[in-house]
Amino acid sequence: MMQNKHILIGITGGIAAYKICSLIRDFKKSGAEVKVIVTPNALNFVTKLTLQNLSQNEVYEGEFTPQNWKPEHISLSDWADIMLIAPATANTIGKIAQGIADNLLTSVACAFSKKMIVAPAMNCNMWQNESVQKNLKTLQARGIEYLPPEEGFLACGYVGKGRLCSLEKIFNAVDEALNYSETLKGEKVVITAGGTIEEIDPVRYISNYSSGKMGLALAKSAHDMGAEVVLITTKDVECPFRIIKVKSALEMEEAVKDEFDTADYIIMAAAVADYKVKEYSQQKIKKGEDTITLELVKNPDILAELCQNKTSQIIVGFCAESENLIENAKAKILKKGCDFLVANDISRKDIGFNSDENEVTILDKNINITKLEKASKSVIARKILEWISTK
Ligand code: PMT
Numbered sequence: 001m002m003q004n005k006h007i008l009i010g011i012t013g014g015i016a017a018y019k020i021c022s023l024i025r026d027f028k029k030s031g032a033e034v035k036v037i038v039t040p041n042a043l044n045f046v047t048k049l050t051l052q053n054l055s056q057n058e059v060y061e062g063e064f065t066p067q068n069w070k071p072e073h074i075s076l077s078d079w080a081d082i083m084l085i086a087p088a089t090a091n092t093i094g095k096i097a098q099g100i101a102d103n104l105l106t107s108v109a110c111a112f113s114k115k116m117i118v119a120p121a122m123n124c125n126m127w128q129n130e131s132v133q134k135n136l137k138t139l140q141a142r143g144i145e146y147l148p149p150e151e152g153f154l155a156c157g158y159v160g161k162g163r164l165c166s167l168e169k170i171f172n173a174v175d176e177a178l179n180y181s182e183t184l185k186g187e188k189v190v191i192t193a194g195g196t197i198e199e200i201d202p203v204r205y206i207s208n209y210s211s212g213k214m215g216l217a218l219a220k221s222a223h224d225m226g227a228e229v230v231l232i233t234t235k236d237v238e239c240p241f242r243i244i245k246v247k248s249a250l251e252m253e254e255a256v257k258d259e260f261d262t263a264d265y266i267i268m269a270a271a272v273a274d275y276k277v278k279e280y281s282q283q284k285i286k287k288g289e290d291t292i293t294l295e296l297v298k299n300p301d302i303l304a305e306l307c308q309n310k311t312s313q314i315i316v317g318f319c320a321e322s323e324n325l326i327e328n329a330k331a332k333i334l335k336k337g338c339d340f341l342v343a344n345d346i347s348r349k350d351i352g353f354n355s356d357e358n359e360v361t362i363l364d365k366n367i368n369i370t371k372l373e374k375a376s377k378s379v380i381a382r383k384i385l386e387w388i389s390t391k
Pocket of ligand 1: 193194195209210211212213214215249268269270271272273274299300301302303304316317318319320321344346352353354355
């Protein structure tokens, strides 16, 4: 899987540095070539000799000892297929976010234009620090993936969130990124995400539990697969592709229609409210009677409309069902007329709405059914995209 892939690992000064030794072995066992850069502080936790033996390569530390005419930070970034920074301290995350290049690792990161994954590890109070969170958002907006730390006993004696995530998670994220195909290069993929918000008055609204995570995972995967991505979402997100923020079903409909003609794929992962109030109240509705009646009217069915007007686009609907998943999904794909329908079981707490994992069933027009076993939403997203782009 990783045969002949070039993995560049940046290790910074945190106690979790020692764990990276096993990770280097795992990458090597999978056939990858590994090179390691350390910050001076990393060497307080792990020795150069250990890393050198495990990676079977020289370990890079200084910027001013080039082996050939090319400066080290340029030749290392040219060499690598992917860069992983683990553990990443608050200090290094901050420097990369601000474009500071004051050691070899941060200089390489600054020059690096391919896939980069960062696995932070730090004290739980540092993790919650506003600047650290802001810096991570900056990295994310640039397309750098970060693997959140986990809760647990920390080396500093605290118990909280800050522990380096599992090596298995890091390994899988690198493996996934390395094996991404360029299947969607040159394609425009429009994705909707999140629950629409149908306002009742200036204070209240009708909405649903959709967090937008599934749609965001699809957008990130499509971007990684080389597509031009437009994410139409009801949630605030920062990403290195075009985001159109909307609120209501009507706003979502307008945004989708604007992108429709030039799109190759439309993926409707948003949970669009079927109904909105007939009349929005300009003023807050006052408490009075024991019961009040809100009159609701149907929202447009965006997906069904797109399917009626489609030319060459591949249209993918999602459906959220709390019972009879497959029966309802079969009826829905026929009714809506989309090319594929991804059925979600929202009766389970561990998948579907707002969870980080999902388990879905994909139906095509001929009612061929394929189940994708439970996995992170990013893995599910990638599989859905691979499925629809190769069928
Ligand atoms: O956002 P997460 O928390 O990550 O959760 C993911 C999810 C469960 C919300 C998502 O994966 C999902 O299932 N989205 C579809 C939810 C939904 O609205 O299902 P539905 O069965 O009501 O609608 C079927 C399809 O028609 C959907 O593609 C929907 O976008 C579309 N639709 C629905 C109503 C409407 N008026 N217009 C539409 O276009």
